[in-house]
Amino acid sequence: MAAGNIVTDTWEWLADGANWSGPGGVWERLGEHVFLTVACLALACAIALPLALWLGHIGRGGALAVNLSNIGRAVPTFAVLVLLGLTPLGRHGDWPTVIALVLFAVPPLLTNAYVGMREADRGVVEAARGMGMSGPQLLWRTELPLAYPLIMTGVRSAAVQVVATVTLAALPGGGGLGRVITAGFRTYDTPQVVAGALLVAALALAVEGVLVLADRLLDPMRRRRRALRAAPAAPPTQSATEPTEGAVP
Template sequence: MGAIPGAWGWLTTGTNWTGTDGVLQRLAEHLVLTSVSMTIACVLALPVAVLLGHLGRGGALAVNLSNIGRAVPTFAVLVLLIVATNSARYWPTIIALVLFAVPPLLTNTYVGMHQVDRDAVEAARGMGMTGGQLLFRVELPLAAPFVMSGVRSAAVQVVATATLAAIPGEGGLGRIITAGFAQYDTAKVVAGAVLVAALALLVEGVFLALQRLLSPTRKARPARRPARPTPQMEFS
């Protein structure tokens, strides 16, 4: 049996979805790991990027430093954290994922704040808006698509990279892949990879919908014009 038909057979077998090692359990672990990592990364990166973009100072340095962090492999960071902390629990993986998610969050948010239409900002300032009102009523709404783009990019990357949690023996969909390798079961490896890819695509779609929903340029449906009455000809 080939890898693809074998993976389909594995995914359509009900017993593979239940139990402590089933897909549903591993999916729940993967979602928790991703959610915790993304929440911490957003709390750390978004306020800093918003403030730097609002002030217009220090943002370029912060973005360059965060981009340098992208060059460091997440796997290497994970191994170093496990060795340094002498722990195989979730925290080394979470820290590695947070460091991986911060650069796109910081970069996109700062760029979005920095590229807000200056005319709109000056007009709002001329109307007497305070700094806080300017930030929350003008700059953040206009920068929202860029912010959501960064969140979407980071979330998809974290979902895919969270499979590394299986390396130190923790949960997540990566455990299905590592178990398949250990059992020399190619179909199981492919099935685990398909599940990770499907979850990443689902997250991509959800955040893309949110990004479009928050776009300030989203046009409302135009009101339907009333039909013009058909002129009638009179015959004498």
């Protein structure tokens, strides 16, 4: 099939309202995809972030946890998905998919949050400790705001990876936009396959955009930077070499 025909046919497939509505339509698959993404990302954050923040705060055991989580990246997500599908969990709906994707999302969240905590400006941290802040106050009011940029980078990375990987859920019979792609493969419908891939890519970009906006709105240092920009500049001091008014040269 010529490239021009594929582009035209893909556009026609996307413009056909019948492909979007009804059981198995794009809207239904999109809802499944978003639900799985949000559920898996929320569970991964609930597991990885508290652990990483605590280990980064106490400065012990974090390197081991990060290395173990990075080893988990070497395990193919699809292999975990298939193995879990063969266990009794396979009879419980989307649980195999959720567990596999949570395991896939934990490493970038854990690594970025831990590194962000350990790379927080130690001078600022020690100054806060010298002011009498308790351990929890030091964590929430000093270390966490300083680590926030790297934490959000990990969240964005994990979210985009999960959006792309949820597509694999369709192979063992799960939901999501991957079902659009697998249905196209079964019927040798190349425009449908391309359309499904474009939809996944568009969703990943949309999720990235939403998280970038959330990053800017939730940044705990945002108000401080705005206050500093709004503060009037200090008047320049008179140079010691310049003669004062009325002085005899």
